[in-house]
Amino acid sequence: MITQFIISNGDKIPSPALIFNEQAIKSNISKAIETAGGPTRLRPHVKTHKTREIVKMQQESGISKFKCATIAEAEMLGLCGAEDVLLAYPLVGPNVDRFIELVKSFTETEFSVVAESRRGAELLSAAAADSGVEIPVYLDLDPGLHRTGIEPGNSAIELYKYISKLPYLKAAGIHCYDGHIHQSELSVRAAAANECYQASLSVQHKIEESGMKAENLVIGGTPAFQIYAQFPDVQLSPGTCFLNDWDYAKNYKDMQFDFAAVVLTRVISVHPEQSCFTIDTGCKAIASDPDSARGLILELPDAQPLYQNEEHWVFKLITNELPEEGQILHVLPTHICPTSALYSQAHIINSKGDWYTNWKIEARNRRLSI
CATH class of the missing domain: 3.20.20.10 (Alanine racemase)
Incomplete structure (x- = not known):
């Protein structure tokens, strides 16, 4: 788990949600x-x-x-x-x-x-x-x-x-x-x-x-x-470096920028007999490009994505215990730029790990006033 996304009051944030770490x-x-x-x-x-x-x-x-x-x-x-x-x-x-x-x-x-x-x-x-x-x-x-x-x-x-x-x-x-x-x-x-x-x-x-x-x-x-x-x-x-993402982290190991954005998600269904679980981050909540995995679950990096729908993302996990229903997880997007554009606001956490305000993703709209 990347420590900058341990949120003291994350239980108050509806999911899925875009999280920015201000200090990062x-x-x-x-x-x-x-x-x-x-x-x-x-x-x-x-x-x-x-x-x-x-x-x-x-x-x-x-x-x-x-x-x-x-x-x-x-x-x-x-x-x-x-x-x-x-x-x-x-x-x-x-x-x-x-x-x-x-x-x-x-x-x-x-x-x-x-x-x-x-x-x-x-x-x-x-x-x-x-x-x-x-x-x-x-x-x-x-x-x-x-x-x-x-x-x-x-x-x-x-x-x-x-x-x-x-x-x-x-x-x-x-x-x-x-x-x-x-x-x-x-x-x-x-x-x-x-x-x-x-x-x-x-x-x-x-x-x-x-x-x-x-x-x-x-x-x-x-x-x-x-x-x-x-x-x-x-x-x-x-x-991209100002927020960073999973694609850049795994492909450009020479760059030392911090992870500053994740998607907070929750487990909505668990199927032990299939070693599967489902989170509430569907393709409407995280960028669907590039063609590879669309993100990495920080708490469960070995979880393998099976398929994703509009509001669901199903994973298989055989190396660890399955997460519990309702458990908060954090997904590091593969591509943060279009992921940001999927949200009207970002939940901001400070250096103490507290969610304390929201920032409007203002220019996600095609038109402001002009």
Whole structure:
């Protein structure tokens, strides 16, 4: 059992429930700042927690730049008074106009966005021109994930030049997300991350050699965070590490972040003849990706998941005594980011192990006010 989730008054919490350990989050923020070499190099992604309270904790630690994936997350950051927010997601359809409204609504925050094509840049330029606002735009590179972005090379350089010439757009730098880099072995991961960095750096240098500025390079997520931190000329955008999860713990043993989030669950049925038991954490209470086990029961790590339905999760256990009906257990999610989004609030425990308040998972909603 991980001691930071021994909750003195856990019997008062209805299950299933999302639990955040406040002290562990503070520790992870400090570790991220130490890894980066200072708060000014960090541009943490808020998709993992989606809460104002963690943003405020990061701001109090000297972090002023943030990254997000939705208009709602960007608006939440605006409500927190964030100085610099990068919406690292291609905008199409009504989201273009929503972004413009966001820029106009929070004038103390500099909002920027990414573009991966001429068409996308033209849509941003036209909307910005109609409203008379200037938008900083990052060139979105695809280093091998093939999800969004343009591959490094001459086409990327030409697109950056095109962005810089469009009315009401300001070419602000390069964004590169390396979601394909998830090798467990540190040396293999480091080699892949270095290749990604060199490709991004090459594009940046060629842009600057042509007479344009591309001073900002935002790169990576959590798996290669400590690797990119060795390069002094980049902004680092980890996200998962602030809460951590079972997938990262078992695959990236070189990273020493604390577990700061679990799902509190209860045993609702026991079947001794089948050596099985059922908990109340169904697929509506924990992320169903990736395809492997969706979480680890901290008290019963040998319990093997059999199947999961909307409100039930059935396990087989042959190495220990079966838990009792009504017993509280704690599940460490395999993927914490979408797990957080399944809850309207997180129950917060302090350094004494007391549940003392709740935090709203505000940006789980697709729309706040904009």
